[in-house]
Amino acid sequence: MEHFAPAVQLGLTATPRRKDNVDTYDYFGEPVYEYSLHTGIEDGFLTPFRVREYTTRMDKYIYTGDDEVLIGEVEEGREYTEADFNRKLVIQAREKYRVELFLQAVDQRQKALVFCATQAHAALILDLINQLSDSLHADYCQRVTADDGARGEKALKEFQDDERTLPTILTTSQKLSTGVDASEVRHVVLLRPVNSMVEFKQIIGRGTRLHDGKEYFTIHDYVEAYQHFQDPEWDGPPQDQTTSRPYVAPEDRRVEEVADEGLNELALCPDCDNHPCVCERPRREITEIRLSPHKVVQIDSMVRTMFYDSSGRVISAEAFLHQLFGDLSELLKDEDELRRLWSRPETRRKLLQTLEEAGYSDAQLEDLRRLVQAENSDLFDVLRYVAYSKKVLPRLERATRARAYLSDYDANQQEFLNFVLDQYVKAGYEELDDSRLGALLVLKYHSVPDAKRVLGNPATIRQAFIELQGGLYRESA
Known part of the structure; x- marks a missing residue:
């Protein structure tokens, strides 16, 4: 760099400060400008996201x-938490249930990274996804870790190829949190705690x-990684990891605990899964439990969708509804104005x-429809429910009411308008x-x-x- 000292040198990085790149920051000094994730999303250079939070009765x-210990020894009376699962304690029924929840929630043709x-x-x-998915392909889900070597690298390369559909899902532990450029990733799945804000940002970046x-x-x-979104460091300057927690000698920590300091998973010992190798030390025993049948049946879950608001914060569904209520009150004078605007294609x-510019994307509004359990209803009814506490009508009921207003049209026109209503019931207001x-x-x-021969001139058809839409959204008597 000194060779070019007379020239102006501009340093650009997309990597937060950490031990393995601190020289870059030492050379260029503190950043003079920072471009946040939120700004990148707002400017259209990055993809926005939503958060689905899952909780189950088996999170602890x-x-x-009545449970069976298959391997190892269990500490009676101890409460095992997320930090213990799959490091000290393995319960396959728990992992199977989590995989089932994920597969039920997604379009299984879309690409995903599972951490x-x-x-x-x-x-x-990997085994559970391949067993439980709809796909019959053996390569539907593959693993990319240090142990997988050239095979894993091949799977990663194929995953990054937008022209290929297989593999569709990759599982990993640490390796794919950085350096993966796969634009088709639609799902990022967190099955392990992420304690470092730097690593959390990098993982989220895989989907942007x-x-x-x-x-x-x-x-x-x-x-519960969503709690990082409440941290001031989430969308601001990255935290200097050298001061984020008390220092512990690397030889006393597993690689997962120091990954945010720049250690690459390739440094893992293939035998003991540690860095540095601890093969000479007594290996920590992992306990495997088989749940009793009645406990398997009792595993239940709650799924909560979090929203990304216009200011860049991740907020709860309740906060999203409250915010939308306030914004609708400012955008619309009353319910009649909503009805008038929604009843014509151009004003709709x-x-x-206007809603999108206010931070309510089509995807978020679709989530809102699911949130109020109105998947079979019109978005008009959802907005009407949020803003004016009115009953949500199914599209079928709206269409049935609208058919009563078709008597003024001739038989051919009635047939076509009934066809339009059928399509509306199936697919929605679009x-x-x-x-x-x-x-x-x-x-x-x-x-x-052929349509013109049956229905008449285009102006009549369009009118x-x-x-028809005026009748569809008319206030019921």
Whole structure:
């Protein structure tokens, strides 16, 4: 660098400060400008995200005599917590249930990265995903860790190739938290605690790459990592790791505990899974438990969706609803205005655009519909429910009411408008956009000229299409 000393030198980095890159910061000094994740999302250079938080009855465990100890010894009366699972204690039924929850929640064709506690845990999760997924391909899920060597590198390269669909899911422990550029990643799954803010940012970064059709990615949080979002360091200057906690000699720590200091998983001993190698020391015993049948049945869960608001904070669903209520009150004078705007395609589009500019993306509004258990209802009814506490009507009920207003049309027009209502019930309000009219005519009559022969001139068809929506969203008597 000194060779170029007369020139102006500009240092750019996307890596937070840590021990293995501290020389960069020493050379260039403190950053003069920082570009946050939130700003990158807001400017359209990074993909926004949502958070799904999972809690189960097996997030903590105390041994009881009806469970079977398969391997090792269990400490009776001890409460095992997330930090113990899959390092000191393995309960396969617990891991299976978590995998089932994940697979049920996602489109299984979308790519995902799963972060596990250890390499052995990553192997277990790989087996469970391949057993429980809908895919019949043996390569659907693969593991990429130090033990996997060239095979793992090959799997990673294929995963990063947007033209390939397999492997679809990768499991890992530490290796993929940095240096993975896979733009199609739609899901980041956390099955192990992430104690370092630096590592947390790096893991979240695996999903932020832009890709066509990727409106957002989802963080599936089984370990309460969402608490990092409340930390001031989350979207601000990175914390200097050298002062983040008391120093402990590396030889006394497992690699998972020092990964944020720049140690790469490739340094793990393939036999003892530690860095540095501790093969000469007595290896810590891992206990494996088989739950009693009634406990397996009793494992239950709660899934909570967290939202990313317009200011860059991750907030709860309750806070999101409260915020939306306030914003709708400012955007709309009353329910009649909402109805008027929603009843015509052009004003509906403008309202949705206004909501998006206020921080409510299509994906978030779709999550909102699920949140209030209104998957079969119109978004209009969801907004009406949030803003004015009105009953949410199913789309089928709305369509049934609208059919009562079709008597003024001739038989052919009634047939087409009933067809439009059927499509609305199946797919939602998007079918009512005027940009969809041509496609609906072709779907019903095979071509636009054939539709014109049956229904009359285009202006008449369009007028009926628009008027139908007025009846669809009309206030019931």
